[in-house]
Amino acid sequence: MSASPKSILRSDPTRVVITWQDGTTSAWTAAELRRECPCARCIHEITGQRLLDPTSVSDDTTQQDLALVGNYAVSMYFSDGHHTGIYTWKLLRELAPRQS
Numbered sequence: 001m002s003a004s005p006k007s008i009l010r011s012d013p014t015r016v017v018i019t020w021q022d023g024t025t026s027a028w029t030a031a032e033l034r035r036e037c038p039c040a041r042c043i044h045e046i047t048g049q050r051l052l053d054p055t056s057v058s059d060d061t062t063q064q065d066l067a068l069v070g071n072y073a074v075s076m077y078f079s080d081g082h083h084t085g086i087y088t089w090k091l092l093r094e095l096a097p098r099q100s
């Protein structure tokens with residue numbers, strides 16, 4: 001399932017809500033997404049080992065900008081200045097904490 005979202009809602013800086021084409025909704029806090037950042041500085045490219053210490057990410061982290069990457073992903077700019085993560089729809093689907 002890598003269909004693109006129907007909508008991405010980020011009216012609240014501490015939350016991101018995605019509604020998928022099939023009508024299901026996924027919601028995360030910005031801190032949750034920051035901790036799951038898939039970039040080469042947070043995840044070792046070869047071993048897949050997580051380099052980022054999740055406890056170093058504050059719960060009140062906010063997302064300040066969000067940009068579509070092609071038609072397959074979104075990049076986010078977080079309040080800690082980190083912005084190199086590319087969150088593919090596939091990854092976001094895997095990270096989805098709850099669906100309704």
Ligand SMILES: [Zn+2]
Nearest residue numbers: 037039042085
């Ligand atoms: Zn990262």
